[in-house]
Amino acid sequence: MRQVLFGLCAALIVGAAGPAMAQSVRVDRITVHSQALDGNLEGNTAERSVTVYLPPDYDSNSQKRYPVLYALHGYSINNDIWSKEIKAPETIDSAYAAGVKGMIVVLPNSQTRHNGSMYSSSATTGDFEGFIATDLVAYIDSHYRTLAQRESRGLAGHSMGGYGTVRIGMKHPEVFSALYAMSPCCLSARGAPSPEEGLKLEALKTPEEAQALGFFVRATLAVSSAWSPNPNKPPFYLDLPTKDGVAQPDVLARWAANAPLSMVHQYIPNMRRYTAIAFDVGDRDGLKTDTEALSAALTTYKVANSFELYDGDHVSGVADRFQNHVLPFFAKHLAFVPVGQ
Incomplete structure (x- = not known):
């Protein structure tokens, strides 16, 4: 009797699980x-x-x-x-x-x-x-x-x-x-980073160095790559929004053109x-x-x-x-x- 009940319960469980799994x-x-x-x-x-x-x-x-x-x-x-x-x-x-x-x-x-x-x-x-x-x-x-x-x-x-x-x-x-x-x-339209953040980005020598940057500073690098690319500026191939820590209006204008x-x-x-x-x-x-x-x-x-x-x-x-x-x-x-x- 116990085996019959066990088999019936197992069948019910399998039957219930089948549709859920499907x-x-x-x-x-x-x-x-x-x-x-x-x-x-x-x-x-x-x-x-x-x-x-x-x-x-x-x-x-x-x-x-x-x-x-x-x-x-x-x-x-x-x-x-x-x-x-x-x-x-x-x-x-x-x-x-x-x-x-x-x-x-x-x-x-x-x-x-x-x-x-x-x-x-x-x-x-x-x-x-x-x-x-x-x-x-x-x-x-x-x-x-x-x-x-x-x-x-x-x-x-x-x-x-x-x-x-x-x-x-x-x-x-x-x-x-x-x-x-x-x-x-x-x-x-996105504004320029702070002078301190701008100088930090300007000081980068290789893309590998950028991996140590904080979330928002690195995001500025991503935005620059996407919205102010420059094929004549290796190794990053981009124009940054600051120069010597000072905002660059021409770069910011290019960024603004990408603002929905x-x-x-x-x-x-x-x-x-x-x-x-x-x-x-x-x-x-x-x-x-x-x-x-x-x-x-x-x-x-x-x-x-x-x-x-x-x-x-x-x-x-x-x-x-x-x-x-x-x-x-x-x-x-x-x-x-x-x-x-």
Whole structure:
């Protein structure tokens, strides 16, 4: 009798576990070569690591095609750390279990020698706009069962990734149809560092020395590589924002040209092409004012968008936001069938 009860319990456990296990996403870790990054002066690899999360039914339903969400990481991290920050795949599994439609979620690595590409196009860092909007999309479309149409592609990101979402989104509405910027950085024109920090950067002799710099000082080097490249200035191939500790207006003007609050006025026709645009930011995040200002600028031009202020700082609740806000947003606004059907 005891053996019968044991066998019955075991069968029930296996039966209950089977469907739960079947609902887990599949994780692919791949490498994508980007022609857009070939030959960059900084020596950043054109072989980019990418994490791909496939819906639970991807392998069991071989005829089905899926929309794709491209999710961009922030400064000083890569796709592996980004996965941990959003607690993937657990958050993706939980979103699907709650009824969110399954999609392919793609996390590319855009880390550079100085820890961040700014998702910009630069002879020094490489063309990371092209990597995301052209090379990566083409690879995913050719290697996975995607709905290869703009209506079925979304772009999202946090912090520097939020900046990349806005920047690339402004320029490539022919590729993406919905945008979600989480606590986007760098929206307004960036000023020069302090004279002390400027002198510290000017004193660097080799890129290897830069690895010992603090977070914000090194970020200035990353910004310089992306927004004020100079192929005639080895070994860094960039123009710094100071000289002898004094701010250089011409360099700062080049930086300002990359600030979305300045850029947005040139790209309103492009932004009008999006099905949906969303911003969120914590109420204790120093990026709150700029994020709200960008949303307001779009609203001034009657470009539909949503802005949400939530209880938190720059890094709190990112996984919760991704699971309960970002994924449902794209499930609502991306096309899950070929356009025209």
